[in-house]
Amino acid sequence: MKKLIALILCAAMLLSLAACGDDRETIKVYNWGDYIAPGVIDKFEEETGIRVIYEMFETNEDMYTKIKNSNNAYDVLIPSDYMIERMIAENLLAEIDMANITNYDKIDAEYKNLSFDPENKYSVPYTWGTVGILYNKTMVNEAPTSWGALWDGQYKDNIIMMNSQRDAIGITLKYLGYSLNTLEAAELNAAKEKLIEQEPLVLAWVVDEVKDKMIGGEAALALVYAGDAVYCKGENPDLEYVIPSEGSNIFFDSMCIPANCENKAGAEKFIDFMCRPDIAAENAGYIGYSSPSKAARELMGEAGEDPTAYPDITKYDLEIFSSLGDKTKIYDELWTEIITVRGM
Amino acid sequence: MKKNLCLIPLYVWSAVFIVFPLLIVLYYAFTRDASSGMSLSFESFSRLADPMYLGVILRSFKIAVIATLVCILCGYPAAYILARSNSRSKFIIVILMLLPMWMNFLLRTYSWLTLLEKSGLINSFLSLFGVDPIIFLGTEGAVVLGTVYNYLPFMIMPIYITLLKLDQSHLDAAADLGANPFQVFMKVTLPFSVPGVLSGVSMVFVPSVTTFVISQIMGSGNVTLIGDIIEKQYRVVNDWHFGSALSVVIMIIVLAFMYFINRGDVEANNGNGGRLLR
Structure with a gap:
């Protein structure tokens, strides 16, 4: 019996230990992996005295699952466009008081009031980018200008595709001349057939590994995000990035506050801080994705004018993904079929 | 009283981390989202009738069976040699064998990419010629290679431990009674080590069937296994019901498999073998 009492006492001690801790003001930030410049959080903590608990996710869907299914309250999230649209529709986001975001005017007007948040009440753009083809100049006969290059038989086993259903199906729809938000069964089926047709040419289906592989000269062509292309080009000068003429996807990762946040004021301070030109420049410079703030770009020098990260977006037919709502199923089933066929 | 108290952590652990999660999986497998919360449904299971999923399940089992067989073929001789070698080098070999296991599983698997990529070490070497x-x-x-590489030690160790317990006098007796070395092996060593092989099989086969990391890394996303489909249901599609139904089906198949393995184990024990690691 003594042992049992000792056990209970131990448990009680542990619990009381866990209960006490730092009583500074805190915020919980949930961002993509490797998506902030090192040191930025320290700077924020120093300047405001607010402690930041920083966690990372790998995909929008991972983040969504966690927000939806756990009681774990975050104060700042940085999801992408279509996910923001979905979360607004599901009442998962709180309105941001833009009066508290003093640096909001540093964000260029063209990146405000976008389709996923038309009145710009729930999100403040953090970064944006395009999707395109990264190619190795020494391994292609001519610079690709069309998505067709990814279906070109001469590049068999030299093509890397993105293992992400929305992106892969999206660019295929674009290649076929459809909208990447289509829900037409015939168009989606055509995209599926096209991706199955492409299967024998593809060397690998990856997401993050694409960077290592392209830098190492493993393949001639890869479907990538512009931000990753910026990084790869820096490591291997043989690489070049192009947005195909058929048009592509433009995406936004924006800062949001979840509806069940615990420190909204702190969250707004953090968002404001991230919009400050010097901080935005530091972040964009480190992660390679494009900054929506002209003031920040001007601080970045040459990198702020890199055509890979900052193409003339009016020249291309670029679409933002819209939330599929309950139609996600159609894409899922399509994608399951495509990945099942692989290597069979 | 004392004995029961000691077992409490085990029961609590099992309840919280094994039984309860299993119940949740079962709950999700047999329900569907309905307008009013959840409703009982077999929809997830009827979706499984699609031959597409059957194809993936078959492929997963094919790869797991091949990997397990390769593990036996490579692992048995290794365990045998190890068990028979003298004590000093034995320790070093065991350490060498376990050394990669101290490294992170992902790192271990990723390192194969450096070797096998088109621009990897092996191809660079071949290109010289x-x-x-x-x-x-x-x-x-x-x-298969990735699976064998990661799970081979789980095959070697149980066989090795069984063989260690094999008394030299049994082998001497068999030899004295006129058995040649091959017969000694077939009639004494092999039957004695069957329990080790069987526990090795279950430790290799079960994780092989459900792996998704290995297939994603080594398969370059080109080889979809059932583990990939299940993972996708949870992480991308957010359809926990279908993911759970798939898991339940795999669990049933694996349970059936384990039942036969265990029966073999019991039969072997009726002979002379020792039981270990189950």
């Missing part, structure tokens, strides 16, 4: 790059990755063979 004018050989065109060979594409190793992205094939079922590569997934």
Whole structure:
């Protein structure tokens, strides 16, 4: 019996230990992996005295699952466009008081009031980018200008595709001349057939590994995000990035506050801080994705004018993904079929 | 009283981390989202009738069976040699064998990419002799290799431990009674080590069937296994019901498999073998 009492006492001690801790003001930030410049959080903590608990996710869907299914309250999230649209529709986001975001005017007007948040009440753009083809100049006969290059038989086993259903199906729809938000069964089926047709040419289906592989000269062509292309080009000068003429996807990762946040004021301070030109420049410079703030770009020098990260977006037919709502199923089933066929 | 108290942590652990999660999986498998919360439904299971999923399940089992067989073929001789060698080098070999296990599983698997990529070490070496790059990755063979590499020690160790317990006098007796070395092996050593092989099989086969990391890394996303489909249901599609139904089906198949393994184990024990690691 003594042992049992000792056990209970131990448990009680542990619990009381866990209960006490730092009583500074805190915020919980949930961002993509490797998506902030090192040191930025320290700077924020120093300047405001607010402690930041920083966690990372790998995909929008991972983040969504966690927000939806756990009681774990975050104060700042940085999801992408279509996910923001979905979360607004599901009442998962709180309105941001833009009066508290003093640096909001540093964000260029063209990146405000976008389709996923038309009145710009729930999100403040953090970064944006395009999707395109990264190619190795020494391994292609001519610079690709069309998505067709990814279906070109001469590049068999030299093509890397993105293992992400929305992106892969999206660019295929674009290649076929459809909208990447289509829900037409015939168009989606055509995209599926096209991706199955492409299967024998593809060397690998990856997401993050694409960077290592392209830098190492493993393949001639890869479907990538512009931000990753910026990084790869820096490591291997043989690489070049192009947005195909058929048009592509433009995406936004924006800062949001979840509806069940615990420190909204702190969250707004953090968002404001991230919009400050010097901080935005530091972040964009480190992660390679494009900054929506002209003031920040001007601080970045040459990198702020890199055509890979900052193409003339009016020249291309670029679409933002819209939330599929309950139609996600159609894409899922399509994608399951495509990945099942692989290597069979 | 004392004995029961000691068992409490075990019961609590099992309840919280094994039984309860299993119940949740079962709950999700047999329900569907309905307008009013959840409703009982077999929809997830009826979706499984699609031959597409059957194909993936078959492929997963095919790869797991091949990997397990390769593990036996490589692991048995290794365990045998190890068990028979003298004590000093034995320790070093065991350490060498376990050394990679101290490294992170992902790192271990990723390192194969450096070797097998088109621009990897092996192809770079071959290119010195004018050989065109060979594409190793992205094939079922590569997934089998990754599986064997990661799980081989789980095959070797149980066999090794069983063989250690084999008394030299049994072998001497068999030899004295006129058995040649091959007969000694077939009639004494092999039957004695069956329990080790069987526990090795279950430790290799079960994780092989459900792996998704190995197939994603070594298969370059080209070889979809049932684990990939289940993972996708939870992480991308957010359809926990279908993911759970798939898991339940795999669990039933694996349970059936374990039942036969265990029966074999019991039969072997009726002979002379020792039981271990179950």
